[in-house]
Every structure is written in structure tokens, then in C-alpha cells.
Amino acid sequence: MHRTRESSSRAPRRRDWRVPGLLATLSAISVLGAVFSGWPAEDGAEQRRPDPARSPMEHAVRARSDEVRVRFEQAVVMLHARQYEHAATALHRVIELDPALPEAHVNMGYALLGLGRHEAARDFFTGATDIRPGQANAYYGLAITNEALGDLPAAIGAMRAFVHLAAPEDPFVRKARAALWEWQEAQNRGPGRDVARR
Numbered sequence: 001m002h003r004t005r006e007s008s009s010r011a012p013r014r015r016d017w018r019v020p021g022l023l024a025t026l027s028a029i030s031v032l033g034a035v036f037s038g039w040p041a042e043d044g045a046e047q048r049r050p051d052p053a054r055s056p057m058e059h060a061v062r063a064r065s066d067e068v069r070v071r072f073e074q075a076v077v078m079l080h081a082r083q084y085e086h087a088a089t090a091l092h093r094v095i096e097l098d099p100a101l102p103e104a105h106v107n108m109g110y111a112l113l114g115l116g117r118h119e120a121a122r123d124f125f126t127g128a129t130d131i132r133p134g135q136a137n138a139y140y141g142l143a144i145t146n147e148a149l150g151d152l153p154a155a156i157g158a159m160r161a162f163v164h165l166a167a168p169e170d171p172f173v174r175k176a177r178a179a180l181w182e183w184q185e186a187q188n189r190g191p192g193r194d195v196a197r198r
Contacts, residue, residue: 068098082114087107118148118149140166140172
């Protein structure tokens, strides 16, 4: 078959720029993404990029640790604001995630103490001392709780443990010594002597 002149004299073909344009756009996005990923996030914190060397288990442990920290900090703020029910809820989650954290047990004891649930508070303070026998603030809470439950000998023993374990500059040491003196005086007088003096 012979070609005619008309068929060979086609108009020059225009180059399709869509594919090279798409490739250039993708390249620019990947370069800019790499540059911007190192920038601080809006809140000032560095953005976390997944580390391919970490296993899913390591990521889960990290996420769990982050949740424990955040919930614990929330609970402390709520305790200071005397929002005991909310603090107890946050601390319940902390203890669920990290049952061996004595500070969580201590703070749960203080939340329950604020709610007037003395026996439950005593259990958490005792649990904290079981986990870490040197947890001084657990003994202070245990002493206050035992005194509220009317068990002065146990209150005195716990407060003595607090005074022994606490740093001398701890502001609660002075209060503890005053409470010890008052409780020992009440114990020495006995129940009948208080009535006779009135």
C-alpha cells in the first residue's frame, strides 16, 4: 500500500505535558513534605513520625505510657481543684493501665478520702505501701484515714512512719508532729477521761 502525500503530511504531534507535570507535582509534594515534617506542630511540640524500626508492640507501649502520664496529670489537677469524683475516674484508668504505680494508688486514696469513702481510701493507701514501702505520702494519708475511722493506734503508727520517711523540709512534717502529739494525748486520756473533763 502506497502512502499518499496527504497522509504523510500530518500536522506535527503536540507533546502531552500531563504525565511530566504529574511527576513534577508529586516530586514537589514529597520534597515539601520532608521539609515540613520537621517543623514544630502548631502547639510547639515536635511532630512525631512513626519510626519504622519500632515494632507495633513498642508503639503500643509508648501510647500506653503517654495515656498514663496525661491522665495522672489530669487527676492531680482535679485533686487540687477538689473535684474528687473526676480525679477518681482518671486515676481508675491510670491504675488499670499501670497497676504497679504507687503514686496513682496514693492519689486515689486522697480522692476517696475527699469523697468520704474512708475504708476504700485506706485500702488504696495500704496498696501503695505494699508496692513501695518507702512511699511517705501514703503513710500520711493512711494516718488521716485511720484517725477518721476512729483507729488512733493505727493512725499513730502510720504517722510515725510518715515522719520517719519524709524529708525534714517536707511541709507536712510539722502538721504530722502536731497530729501525733494530739492523738497520743487523746489516747493517753482514754474515752472516759474526756467525758470527766467536760
